[in-house]
Amino acid sequence: KAGVTQTPRYLIKTRGQQVTLSCSPISGHRSVSWYQQTPGQGLQFLFEYFSETQRNKGNFPGRFSGRQFSNSRSEMNVSTLELGDSALYLCASSPVEATDTQYFGPGTRLTVL
Amino acid sequence: SQQGEEDPQALSIQEGENATMNCSYKTSINNLQWYRQNSGRGLVHLILIRSNEREKHSGRLRVTLDTSKKSSSLLITASRAADTASYFCATELTGGGNKLTFGTGTQLKVEL
DSSP states (O other), X not given: OOOOEEEOSEXXXXXXXXXXXXXXXXXXXXXXXXXXXXXXXXXXXXXXXXXXXXEEEOSOOTTEEEXXXXXXXXXXXXXXXXXXXXXXEEEEEESSSTTSOOXXXXXXXXXXX | OOSBEEEOSEEEEETTSOEEEEEEOOSOEEEEEEEEXXXXXXXXXXXXXXXXXXXXXXXXXXXXXXXXXXEEEEEEOSOOGGGOEEEEEEEEETTOTTOEEEBOOEEEEEEO
16 A cells, blocks of 8 residues: 655745645545654644544644545645744554554655745 | 653664663553654654553564553664664553654664
């Protein structure tokens, strides 16, 4: 099976802009989670979608949002970008429920200037 | 905040030696997973150990879990230069769904 894919791989934006990142999970996986990785804060959970519904949410401002489509593909959106949003954004998919292994994509490197 | 703290933060060994990394966490968990990350790339899943398991093996990897001490260790035997990477433990909390809480990571360098 193909792994988790994320597009784009690299992105440069300026403050105040918005950005949309995309994640295609492994075929058959229904849960998609998003994580932000920065040198200062490490890996932090953003949110999880399962069957098009947000099931879990991390401690991020409302500028961070996401959605999941009926084919399990997911997008996350960040509005009004700030310099501190520069990070590696990772998407992970897992088959169905909790206690399953999560498989990560290669990430999208977002730089905000 | 980070659920897990990893120790050591950095580890440098010679090829062929064993590497041991430790992870401590704070609350009740469903499972604990170990991941490897090379140079800011995606995370590669190494092994998952459930809360009712005490030890698990996968190739050169051995993971232990002590829920009474809220700690886990990852042992890489006969290390290779290709094992050079950052290693993270991640816990799935009881009732936490698929949310993983990551530790701070251990940077392993294996020298020839």
